[in-house]
């Protein structure tokens with residue numbers, strides 16, 4: 001068993017009487033990719049901010065590389081690379097000048113700085129655009145430089161707060177590949193996301209966070225076991241004059257159905273073996289006078305886990 | 317820590333000078349305003365300059381004294397008194413071609429000689445009240461000089477009659493004697509001019525010694541005080557923008573003290589303000605021939621302390637406002653009144669006394685005071701120590717409050 005590079009113990013953060021994070025504890029082992037998966041406002045950024053010494057926990061503490069985030073901030077900051085949710089770069093100077101500036105802020109100088117700037121430009125795949133001003137870059141390129149800055153000082157663990165939000169699929173693919181390559185070289189990663197596919201594909205272990213609480217932690221397999229052998233059926237209706245509520249009771253009355261969760265114009269139904277019951281479900285819905293727009297069967301996945309644990313869909 | 321402060325300051329300078337608006341708002345506009353506004357308030361250019369005021373004189377005097385008064389007025393190198401018709405003089409004032417018009421009545425000589433009170437008509441050009449006031453003072457000084465000749469002659473006649481000069485039949489007429497005495501008095505005053513110097517001094521005082529600065533001598537320090545403040549406040553706004561765009565947050569996750577970030581930015585603001593001041597001064601000197609005096613040490617001190625004080629002010633304001641947009645919108649509302657109160661827009665000497673008192677409460681007031689000690693009053697280091705001390709102290713207090721209250725998140 002490898003040693004933990006990060007241990008969060010009962011982290012709480014209160015903003016004016018309201019807890020944004022309440023009692024988050026988890027470990028990240030050296031060389032591991034850990035994802036915090038949760039919807040908007042779940043407390044992901046707040047958690048990462050406490051772990052990167054930007055916010056002081058109202059309660060609890062965390063150790064990074066053996067140093068306390070509350071008492072040994074400078075050592076913690078030296079051990080972590082932080083990739084913020086927003087593009088935190090100077091737009092009017094070049095990619096290279098940005099990296100040089102941020103490198104100097106990490107205390108890098110001279111030849112070593114030059115080497116690290118070149119290395120991180122390579123990782124970002126932007127060596128040929130090094131002298132271009134950041135403001136002329138595409139969203140994906142900016143994200144890559146944003147990540148490169150977090151890697152300048154060879155951190156032991158990289159914190160990434162929603163690194164793939166709002167970019168095209170190719171750039172996203174590239175970033176995920178890069179993170180995996182770096183991870184193979186031994187870098188531990190704490191990633192936050194609200195894309196279950198990303199958490200699923202990237203992570204060694206996943207923590208599901210909702211309303212400031214970590215409601216489940218484990219590998220993908222461990223988490224999926226929590227929902228047992230259930231499939232999720234996603235059934236969407238034509239809404240014209242039709243109320244979702246009208247179909248919930250008929251569906252619930254089917255003996256095999258474990259859970260029905262209503263959304264805007266779709267319902268998520270959890271059943272052990274969807275194929276045998278599909279006909280009955282369609283029958284009940286049609287009897288209730290509703291028109292089915294689409295019907296989709298999902299294998300057990302994180303979406304289902306989230307649904308199972310919270311009764312709500314991850315994406316609303 | 318020092319290395320990081322310097323690096324942050326370097327980035328600040330780099331991004332600042334990179335923007336084209338800095339060239340426009342930092343250098344071109346202030347120099348343009350220095351020149352244009354300088355032309356507009358050129359009325360109170362000192363007497364030894366090339367500029368002069370013009371005065372239309374309507375001389376209806378049947379005696380000689382009116383003409384002599386005009387000659388007296390023209391002795392002042394800063395004034396051009398031109399005799400004209402009454403209607404023409406009125407027209408010239410209305411068209412703002414002259415600073416004022418003077419109307420000498422027909423009984424001017426007789427009343428002066430009789431020692432009676434008399435009213436001279438004086439019509440000011442209201443568009444240039446300062447110029448008109450100064451011209452009025454020159455006229456009064458010339459009048460008092462003419463009056464002195466008469467007083468001298470009167471005394472001479474008095475003495476002569478006491479010693480019985482007119483009683484005998486030597487043939488000396490009292491009137492002729494008086495005329496000779498006037499001429500003698502006139503010459504005496506011109507050759508050994510204690511009285512003249514005193515009265516003329518009064519006028520000089522108003523122009524340069526006591527200090528109504530004018531022309532580019534006013535606008536050069538005035539505009540640099542205004543525009544460096546804009547630049548430095550712009551820098552503080554940039555710091556708030558960094559907070560909103562996340563680069564400040566990123567700086568905070570780097571292994572260093574928070575103060576380093578503000579210190580680097582303040583150093584940047586300070587250097588920008590000092591270089592801007594220097595360039596604006598050199599620009600005014602070489603482009604418009606502005607006289608910035610000869611007191612280089614005093615000037616250097618003033619430039620440094622003013623830069624320091626507005627840097628402190630900027631960081632204080634940045635710590636009080638909520639957002640970049642707010643500071644951006646507020647900066648004109650902060651700078652313009654402060655400039656007006658401090659005497660950077662127009663000479664502080666022309667505002668009522670209570671407004672002059674008010675200038676003691678703004679850094680711009682102390683800065684203008686110090687710059688005018690050097691430019692207008694030609695004074696040296698000792699004379700600006702108070703101004704420098706006040707600016708240094710307020711700057712330090714602003715800075716401490718700003719550092720203490722600044723919200724990094």
Ligand SMILES: Nc1ncnc2c1ncn2[C@@H]1O[C@H](COP(=O)(O)OP(=O)(O)OP(=O)(O)O)[C@@H](O)[C@H]1O
Pocket residue numbers: 015016019020038039040041042043044045046047085194
């Ligand atoms: N500085 C703050 N002051 C008050 N409330 C805050 C502050 N920062 C965050 N919150 C609140 O705390 C909760 C958690 O916010 P947080 O930013 O950590 O969520 P998140 O999981 O990162 O969401 P997102 O996916 O939108 O980034 C939210 O309800 C948010 O409104």
Ligand SMILES: [Mg+2]
Pocket residue numbers: 044045046085161
């Ligand atoms: Mg967030």
